[in-house]
Amino acid sequence: MTPFGRLAVPLLCIFGAVSSLHAAEVAGMIKHSVGEVSVERGGKKIIAVVGTPVQVDDRVRTGPKGTVGITLRDNTLLSAGPNSLLTIDQFAFDALSQAGAMSIGVQRGTLAASSGQIAKKIPEAVSFRTPTSVLGIRGTEFVVEVVGGGE
Amino acid sequence: MSNARISALLAALLLSACASERVVLLPSADGSTGAVVVRDAKGEYRLDKPYEGTVRRFGGNRPESVSAEAVSETFSAALAARPPRASSYILYFQPGGNQLTPDSQAELKRMLAVLASHPAPEVRVIGHTDSVGNARSNEALSMQRAEAVRDQLVKAGVAASSIEAVGRGERELLVPTADEVDEPRNRRVEINLR
Numbered sequence: 001m002t003p004f005g006r007l008a009v010p011l012l013c014i015f016g017a018v019s020s021l022h023a024a025e026v027a028g029m030i031k032h033s034v035g036e037v038s039v040e041r042g043g044k045k046i047i048a049v050v051g052t053p054v055q056v057d058d059r060v061r062t063g064p065k066g067t068v069g070i071t072l073r074d075n076t077l078l079s080a081g082p083n084s085l086l087t088i089d090q091f092a093f094d095a096l097s098q099a100g101a102m103s104i105g106v107q108r109g110t111l112a113a114s115s116g117q118i119a120k121k122i123p124e125a126v127s128f129r130t131p132t133s134v135l136g137i138r139g140t141e142f143v144v145e146v147v148g149g150g151e
Numbered sequence: 152m153s154n155a156r157i158s159a160l161l162a163a164l165l166l167s168a169c170a171s172e173r174v175v176l177l178p179s180a181d182g183s184t185g186a187v188v189v190r191d192a193k194g195e196y197r198l199d200k201p202y203e204g205t206v207r208r209f210g211g212n213r214p215e216s217v218s219a220e221a222v223s224e225t226f227s228a229a230l231a232a233r234p235p236r237a238s239s240y241i242l243y244f245q246p247g248g249n250q251l252t253p254d255s256q257a258e259l260k261r262m263l264a265v266l267a268s269h270p271a272p273e274v275r276v277i278g279h280t281d282s283v284g285n286a287r288s289n290e291a292l293s294m295q296r297a298e299a300v301r302d303q304l305v306k307a308g309v310a311a312s313s314i315e316a317v318g319r320g321e322r323e324l325l326v327p328t329a330d331e332v333d334e335p336r337n338r339r340v341e342i343n344l345r
Contacts, residue, residue, distance in 0.1 A: 031234035031270050051271045067232035071273075071345050075237035081228030095275075112177075112229040114236070115185070130172050133191040133205075133212060140185020141177040142198075143226045148171055 027091035027102075028054045028072035032079065036063025060086045062109065074100060076116035084109020085149070089129070093118060101125040108149025114141045173225075175204035175217055180236065235269055237345035242300060244338040249292075249299035259300070262342060263307050273345050274309065276300050278318040281337035282330045286320055294318030300340050 030037070030052040037048045040059040046052065048060065054070055062068055062084045069079040070086075074093045080086055085107040093100035100118040104111075106128060119126045119139045128135040130146050176187050178201040186199040189212055196205050196214050202222065206215040223230070240262045242255040251259065266272050278297030280289040297316035305311050326336045 029271060029273060032232045034232070067228050069232040069234040071234045071237065073345075075345050077234050077236065079229050079232035079234065081226065081232070084229075110226050110229040112226055112233055114180070114233070116237075130174075132172060132207060133174075133189050135174060136188035136190065138186040138188075138199075139179075139183075140187060141179050142187050143173075143175050143177060143222060143229065145173040145225060146171070 025056045025091065026053050026073065027056050027058070027088050028070050028076075028078075030054060030068060031071050032067070032069030034068075035066035035082070037061070037066045037068045038063075054088060056088055056091050058088045060088070072102070072116060074098070074102070074116035074118045076102070076118070077112075077114040078104065079112045081110035084111065085151070086111060103127045103129065105129045106144045106146055106149075107131065107151070108146045111144045112141075113144070115139055172207035172212075173204060173215075174198070175202060175222055177201060177222070237343065238265065239344070240342040242340045242342065243335060244296060244340070246333065246335070246338065249296045251300075259303065262344070263304070263309075266304070266307075266309055266344065269344070272309065272313055274304065274314040275343045276304075276314060276316045277341045277343070278316070279323055279325070279337060279339050279341070280321050281334040282321050282324060282328055282332050284321075284331075290318055290320035292318075293320050296338075296340050300342065 030048050030050055033048055033050050038061050039046045039048045039052065039054065040061065041055060048068065054060065060068060060070065062080055062082055064082050067081055071077055072091060078086065087105035087107060089105050090101060090103040098117045098121045102118055113128065115126060115137050119137050123138050126137045128137065128144065130144060131150055174187060174189050176184065176198040178184055184199060184201050186197060189196045189198065189205045191212055193211050196212060198204060202219060203214065203216050205212045240258060242258055243252045244250060245252060276297045278293035280293045297318050301314050301316040304314055324337050325339065326334050328334050
């Protein structure tokens with residue numbers, strides 16, 4: 001095996017194991033839900049109450065009076081105000097090693113975020129995206145607003 | 152309406168009416184401040200002081216710091232919807248079994264009070280041992296400790312389905328020791344709540 005091959009196998013084992021369940025992987029859970037809050041998943045719309053699991057590829061939408069709070073498995077906190085659309089673009093996390101990667105989309109509305117264990121362990125593996133920009137995070141709290149934005 | 156409130160509202164209106172995107176760094180709960188790097192096709196800005204921000208105007212990001220009041224107004228709904236922060240607790244055991252020390256019984260009570268006000272708790276209980284005894288029996292002992300704490304949580308009204316109990320044996324000594332060393336600080340259970 002080439003030197004690269006020797007390195008690739010253990011790396012693939014770690015990330016392969018973590019991402020092999022991508023299609024149905026649980027990223028977190030709804031902890032706060034007021035007003036109209038829904039999760040769009042596989043073409044279906046699910047009313048998102050407290051306790052609803054959130055999966056990779058979910059689109060979380062709030063209505064004109066809706067607000068939502070989500071805790072991800074690495075203790076990242078996400079919360080959104082009314083008329084917002086968040087997308088869970090990527091989330092992989094191994095609780096034992098605290099390694100992982102995540103990417104959250106803020107398509108429209110308001111987001112408050114507090115980063116978790118992945119950002120502590122591997123800051124460059126965490127990103128938040130607006131329609132125009134990518135946010136790199138170094139273990140922190142921040143807010144994002146997108147007026148207009150995507151559907 | 153007070154003048155301060157009028158200014159905060161005006162600031163918030165200006166924030167939302169003209170900008171299409173905005174990012175603001177906030178102070179962290181533990182007093183530190185992290186950083187956010189905002190990058191688009193044209194370049195990047197690093198925010199590393201509280202209330203530094205970027206705003207998008209005329210097709211590009213520009214730095215723009217904001218007041219705490221303006222942040223509160225624009226983001227009040229999102230901020231109010233934040234879930235409780237995750238927390239961790241360590242409980243210690245009497246030697247050789249699954250009885251908590253008196254101090255840890257008190258700590259468990261404090262944790263239960265936090266749990267009671269949590270909207271949808273997810274609890275992971277991780278049992279550990281010190282290095283006294285063989286590895287295999289310590290795997291079992293650590294799991295018994297985790298399950299004993301889990302049973303106390305269930306007795307106190309926490310849904311069993313929201314608790315995961317695991318044992319890590321002597322694999323994760325908090326205080327590194329040689330084999331067969333009696334170390335009370337390693338005889339513990341870690342409880343993670345989110």
